[in-house]
Amino acid sequence: MNAEQEIRRRIADRGSITFAEFMDVALYWPAGGYYRGTGGPVGGPQGDFYTSPLVHPAFGALLSVQLFQMWLIMDRPSPFTVLEMGAGNGLLCRDVAEFSTKLPEGFPKALRYICLDVNSQPGLEKGSAATGEQLEVLRVAAGGYLGGDGNPPAGLPLARFRGCVLSNELLDAFPVHQVTMRGGKLLEVHVTVEQGELAMVPDELSTPALADRLDGLGVVLGEGQTAEICLGLEDWTGAISDILEAGFVLTVDYGREAEDLYSAKDRPRGTLTTFYRHTQTDAPLRRIGSQDITAQVDFTSVMNEGRKFGLAPMGYLTQREFLLNLGLQDWQRGLTGLGLTQRQTDANRAGMVDLVRPGGLGDFKALVQGKGVGHHDLWGFQPGASVQGLKRLMDSLPAPLMTPDHLDLNQGRDPGSEFQIEGDWPPFAVPGGEEEVSL
């Protein structure tokens, strides 16, 4: 039974299902769910969206620099385990692992990297020259989040560790409930069948947890406003906190703090959207199993859930600020001294610029939470020039260069996307002056 058949079967049984349950089946149903890997590439040039690891290896390299500092802070544990959740095609793992071999003081020997995804098929992490005796890379299948409709969340199939839980664009793929304010009453969007077609209809809340979440955030939706709520954050935070003996959680994703995310003026229809072949389609009930469904992350709730489970926020900035603080701009400037052809220089430069482009990946957020490690000034959250240790380290490390597995923005391999490559580094993002995130 494919994902759509399963959705219709559940609706025939129960009359309707919540949007969260619909999204869970559409994305994660073992037979034909979007992320279950039977429908060809998901991210990338031939897929439906592109993510930072694909754009330039500097993304993974700078994350490994931040991981290196976390390892120093923790007094160099060995192993230092990095659990990447939602590892997708393994490219980020490969980039982090390869760059880590260049880092000093025994870091590569201590690093143990685990890729976790609902799709357990080996990806690019296998092709890493860095993997071998020194660096352990494993891929483990997760059960996937099964929406808050009676299915228990799958626990993490791992033993406790010291290190970092890392994710890029994981949380935006978690199923969300959709709520809407009608006649002064908070209702939930359910999916049913009307005249043979799937349809979204407002109905009673399936759980008081939805109203509780908004109450806890101090959010009151405006009349007619629609918004998404990810209740799965609680299970996820509990699971990662359980498994993390001590260390950090580094989360990169698109989203906002609650006040901004749930603004009736700026986002009256919420942020739920769908992507099919790099086109934003905004039609969640169509192409079930063949298109991505996603919503922006409520970072206030990520932080609040974290506090409940002993994860203290340590830094929260845009991806642009985070990567520039870690030294991206020096790498971009240094490209001309690497003996590359003009084409190679331009391609690498375009990728690096795209990672921090305002209105695009640059507006994503980087959040670090810590457990049992005290509070520390992390390099990614301090202006780079003022951090001596980081500056010395970065001066000794040339930029990593794109491989054929990265997306060459100058080659036009991705005609469906709108790329705006600035001629030079745009000015630092003005807080609050963000444009709507475009992927």
Ligand SMILES: C[S@@+](CC[C@H](N)C(=O)[O-])C[C@H]1O[C@@H](n2cnc3c(N)ncnc32)[C@H](O)[C@@H]1O
């Ligand atoms: C938008 S993709 C991002 C992939 C990759 N991190 C990247 O940046 O290209 C989201 C990924 O999260 C995975 N995923 C979703 N829920 C998960 C869970 N509970 N545990 C592990 N992986 C999950 C999906 O299978 C998918 O590969």
